[in-house]
Amino acid sequence: MKRMVDLIGASLLVLVFSPILFFTAVAVRISMETPIIFKQIRPGIYGKPFYIYKFRTMTDQRDENGTLLPGRLRLTKTGKFLRKYSLDELPQLFNVIKGDLSLVGPRPLLMEYLHLYTPEQARRHNVKPGITGWAQVNGRNTISWDEKFNYDIWYVDHQSFWLDIKILVLTLVKVIKKEGVSSQGHHSMERYKGMMRNIE
Numbered sequence: 688m689k690r691m692v693d694l695i696g697a698s699l700l701v702l703v704f705s706p707i708l709f710f711t712a713v714a715v716r717i718s719m720e721t722p723i724i725f726k727q728i729r730p731g732i733y734g735k736p737f738y739i740y741k742f743r744t745m746t747d748q749r750d751e752n753g754t755l756l757p758g759r760l761r762l763t764k765t766g767k768f769l770r771k772y773s774l775d776e777l778p779q780l781f782n783v784i785k786g787d788l789s790l791v792g793p794r795p796l797l798m799e800y801l802h803l804y805t806p807e808q809a810r811r812h813n814v815k816p817g818i819t820g821w822a823q824v825n826g827r828n829t830i831s832w833d834e835k836f837n838y839d840i841w842y843v844d845h846q847s848f849w850l851d852i853k854i855l856v857l858t859l860v861k862v863i864k865k866e867g868v869s870s871q872g873h874h875s876m877e878r879y880k881g882m883m884r885n886i887e
Contacts, residue, residue, distance in 0.1 A: 688848065689789060689848070689851070690786070690789075692790070692848070692851070693783050693788075693789050693790050694783070694784060696783075696790055697780045697781075697783035697784045697790065698784060700780050701780050701781070701784070704777055704780075707774065707777065708777055708778075711742055711769065711774050711777065712742070714765055715742050715743050715765065715769075718763055718764070718765040718766075719743055719745075719746055719763060719765070719766075722743060723742065723743060724740055724741070724742065724743065724778055725740070725741045725742070725743040725744070725745075726738045726739065726740050726741075727739055727741075728798055729795035729796065729797070729798065729816070730795055730796070730798055730801055730812060730816075731787055731788075731795060731812075731815065731816055732812060732813075732814060732815045732816070733812055733813070734801055734812050736798060737782070737787040738787075739779060739782060739787070739788070739795060740778035740779055740781060740782055741775045741776060741778055741779065742769055742774065742775040742777065742778060743766070743775075744762060744763065744765070744766025744767075744769050744770055744775050745758060745761040745762050745763065745766055746761045746763060747761070748760065748761050771865055772862060772865070773862050776818060779818045780818070782818075783818065788815065788816055788817055788818055789814075789815040789816070789817045789818075790817055790818055790819070790851070790855065791817040791818070791819055791820060791850075791851040791854050791855060792814050792815050792816045792817025792820055792842070793811040793812075793814065793816055793817065793820050793821075793822065793839035793842060793843070794816060794817065794819075794820055794822065794823065795816035796879070797878075797879075800879050803879060803880070803881035804836075807836075807840060808836045808839075808840070810840055810843055811836065811839040811840060811843060813843055814842075814843050814846060819854060819855065819858040820838070820839065820842060820854065821838045821839065821841060821842040821850075821854060822834075822835045822836075822838035822839055822842075823854075823858060823861070824854055824857035824858055824861055825838050827861070832879050
């Protein structure tokens with residue numbers, strides 16, 4: 688049932704948002720040239736890696752040593768606008784159609800975080816990751832990592848069709864209100880350093 692809802696829902700959303708997808712792609716091409724799509728390996732269900740797709744929001748600007756500049760310096764005005772309204776996430780609808788993502792589930796984080804999870808935190812990978820999730824509608828990037836993981840595990844233990852519908856509706860409200868996009872002092876969520884380091 689969940690896969691059928693994901694496939695039908697994502698396909699319909701691609702059709703509905705096709706003009707926005709087109710004009711966003713044009714805006715990214717003009718402001719940042721190519722590539723238009725940013726892709727990165729993320730862990731899926733049970734930690735299986737896949738490529739996640741997003742519209743590009745940052746340049747590849749580097750310092751004199753060839754090292755990428757901090758993200759806050761590479762984030763463009765167009766990129767800020769896309770993140771503000773979550774438009775950079777739209778290409779993930781194709782991840783849903785492919786079966787890598789669900790519409791609702793714990794957000795797929797970085798591969799490098801896998802070895803930092805406690806056994807309880809690692810249970811977030813017992814379900815397919817999603818474009819949005821329970822943590823996203825309860826603070827997104829403004830809550831702590833511990834809170835985020837607690838929300839993810841709660842979703843794993845309580846997932847249902849009606850909970851997914853509730854999360855999708857709340858996500859729409861959050862996007863319209865532009866709530867929770869950035870954590871304090873960061874252009875996005877600060878990097879996860881493991882439970883002990885975060886306590887320190």
